[in-house]
């Protein structure tokens with residue numbers, strides 16, 4: 001039977017860009033004989049409107065069964081005043097938590113035609129292609145004790161950075177596996193100079209390295225890592241880092257490449273019975289209420305997220321590269337959605353116009 005995909009468009013432009021991804025999925029069925037059993041369901045505000053919860057239990061159960069989940073974006077002004085327990089992002093967090101998606105993959109890839117768009121000089125980013133693997137389920141965002149307490153008549157805010165060696169190890173294996181599929185270079189980032197968890201992090205990553213002798217491993221303090229990402233980003237291939245540092249470093253790396261509308265991501269968990277990892281793919285951007293319903297959303301981040309699914313869930317790396325090459329081609333031809341024009345008054349192509357161009361480039365590939 002065909003591999004299964006659960007599509008959760010969510011809210012705002014999530015729905016608009018996901019409609020474009022479905023056209024790309026249909027193209028693969030019609031032109032490449034690659035088929036998926038696609039089902040679609042609600043998440044976020046859309047699920048709240050129908051069920052009074054941002055993720056229905058049936059949807060959660062379905063997500064656990066399929067080979068991969070593809071999510072658009074959640075949230076929007078209509079839901080800003082909801083109680084925290086039913087906010088749209090809770091749907092997203094529940095998916096990540098119950099699927100135990102511990103390895104967050106954030107590529108920072110600079111398409112040549114957009115090198116001018118980077119926050120950095122063109123020569124520093126042209127051809128840039130790095131992958132940040134961020135530990136996603138532990139660390140200071142989850143560690144106990146936490147809270148705001150009174151001490152000596154003063155409020156004290158407390159969070160705890162806590163990592164077990166098992167948590168560091170499973171993320172490290174995902175990062176080394178990634179390095180093996182790329183240029184066999186891994187840089188691990190922590191602050192072993194001032195943090196106990198950093199010392200353990202460095203130890204465990206070094207131990208796991210013994211199983212991956214072909215990979216060239218280096219260690220870097222995360223603050224230096226931030227500096228190096230901006231000074232000379234092309235020195236890196238795969239970076240492995242914790243939840244907090246990864247949050248910051250991946251946003252920093254993202255801006256090396258240009259628009260939010262271009263950035264895909266993947267979150268992977270443990271292998272399922274069929275050997276595929278539990279997986280959810282989603283663009284980095286949100287639901288963009290400012291442009292919702294206007295045909296202005298750039299669908300590329302979501303289409304690239306589907307390409308990551310082809311590569312990391314379905315062993316179709318060549319087909320993922322086919323999508324990336326088609327996108328490179330349309331960008332080189334000057335096809336631009338508004339976000340890639342840098343001028344609010346210039347319109348460019350619509351959401352579906354961008355997909356038209358990508359499908360035409362796929363046809364020609």
Ligand code: NAI
Pocket residue numbers: 013017072073074075076077089092260261262283284285286287288289290291296297298299301339
């Ligand atoms: P956002 O990513 O939705 O938008 C930031 C800016 O980038 C806006 O000006 C938007 O128009 C633009 N933009 C984003 N994606 C674009 C695309 N594909 N094409 C063209 N332009 C694009 O972030 P914002 O405005 O902070 O949040 C809006 C809503 O989205 C909030 O409710 C927030 O909670 C939610 N959100 C959801 C996320 C998710 O579902 N993973 C992630 C971030 C925010």
Ligand code: MG
Pocket residue numbers: 247248251
């Ligand atoms: Mg962030």
